[in-house]
Amino acid sequence: MVESAAEKTQSIETPEGTFTIRLTLDDLGSIYPGMIRYTVEVLRGTETVYTYAINSYEAPPGSLFDTQEVAEIVFSRLAHDVASRPHIYTRPRLFTRPLPDSGTTDVVILQGSPRRFGNSARIASWCDDEAGRAGLSSRIFYLQEMNIRACTGCYTCYDYGYCPVDDDMPQIIRALESASVIVVCTPVYTSTVPATLKAMMDRCQWLHAREKVLGREVHARGLLVAVAGRRGTEPFVCVTHVVDAFMENLGILPAAPVLIGDLDRVRDVGTIEGLEGDVRAALRALLAPRDEG
Ligand SMILES: Cc1cc2nc3c(=O)[nH]c(=O)nc-3n(C[C@H](O)[C@H](O)[C@H](O)COP(=O)(O)O)c2cc1C
Incomplete structure (x- = not known):
């Protein structure tokens, strides 16, 4: 502030x-x-x-x-x-854009693949289930199915703490603001993240502005789970930078990412022995059980 x-x-x-x-x-x-x-x-x-x-x-x-x-x-x-x-x-005319009152979500999962039943979606479902097992609420956002427009660079979010672009972003902003863990599940597309996920990340400048202008801070841990067609670490270099920058900008503390390559050959993450357990363990390490008291 x-x-x-x-x-x-x-x-x-x-x-x-x-x-x-x-x-x-x-x-x-x-x-x-x-x-x-x-x-x-x-x-x-x-x-x-x-x-x-x-x-x-x-x-x-x-x-x-x-x-x-x-x-x-x-x-x-x-x-x-x-x-x-x-x-x-004589009467106040206050311009604001209230966020939807959709309750709070402990674990927010941002699913970046356009494929509804692809590998990233499968990983997202493991994370969703793991959160439930820990007694936490969770929600998967299938970004490709939402109306998310690109940031226009107007910078007006720093005037009032809200974005004037009219689309489905308010529900994501609301969820991210209340989350304790944010998971990004994404494929590598042309060495980075798919366009809709990138658009969403850019639009989270709004959340950055809310923190800076309104003092609404995000207190979350972050986990990236990325899949790529090619083998080795090279396909993930840019993706990890991009997702780290997104998290860092919002004050989200990133955990070590889970990076899964060679899918052009393997095709299906469900067939990789031990992987589901590894993803669940990576998420579990970030989950604090809800205080029932
Ligand atoms: C448009 C497009 C671009 C891609 N670019 C890359 C790339 O740069 N490097 C790579 O290793 N794999 C790349 N892939 C392969 C995907 O990362 C891989 O198929 C992944 O498993 C898809 O994940 P999904 O099943 O969650 O959609 C690309 C796939 C598509 C469709």
Whole structure:
């Protein structure tokens, strides 16, 4: 969470009461170098009835618009608008995007393969079952079957702590926020993760912003279980980097990954002797039994 410095305030007397327009500046340099957020608020008495925010990362390089100038223009326009039609500002108009109240999930399993009955899906089902055996709730997200759009790089998540892209991400964000263990089950695709899983990871910038802007921290351990067609360790070099970066960005502590190669030859993880036990043991090591007391 960041401390705000007030830049400018203006008090406006109206028949609907006294309003204050306030422009504050937040130095978000601890999140990204040079990131500054400008927030313009309209307060009626002490109640915030309208908020507008913009940050310096929203303007692409070479852009003609300057975010500080934009905030100052919004400040003047709001001052004018509040003075000329104060009745519009008598009730709060707060822009937010509440996350679904879908309860909490102990173990969240992100299944990255498009194949509903492929190897990653099989591994996901072992993990789901192992969580159940430990008395924990779990949920597998079959990412390919969800509507997950790519991050647009708009950076507005750092303004309000939510992402404006309208798709199925809120349920994932909600689940990740409450999880104690996060498992990524994925095949290697062109040396990295499949596109939908990558899109989901990028969109978790929203979760990063929620942590930084709203102070909602993720406290989870993470496990990567990856499968690849080719043999050896080489197919996993990029995947482990990508998944580690995803976890590190969110403060998830990764355990040693389980990497399973040679599937172009073997075809089916179910036929690899001892593998199911190894995956279950890797997950079990991260599971703390629920405190029934
Ligand atoms: C589009 C595509 C790209 C792939 N790229 C790689 C790769 O770069 N390296 C590799 O070892 N295997 C690669 N594979 C093979 C898969 O990782 C392998 O078949 C895996 O077992 C599929 O997992 P699934 O059954 O969970 O879908 C690729 C497969 C597909 C369909």
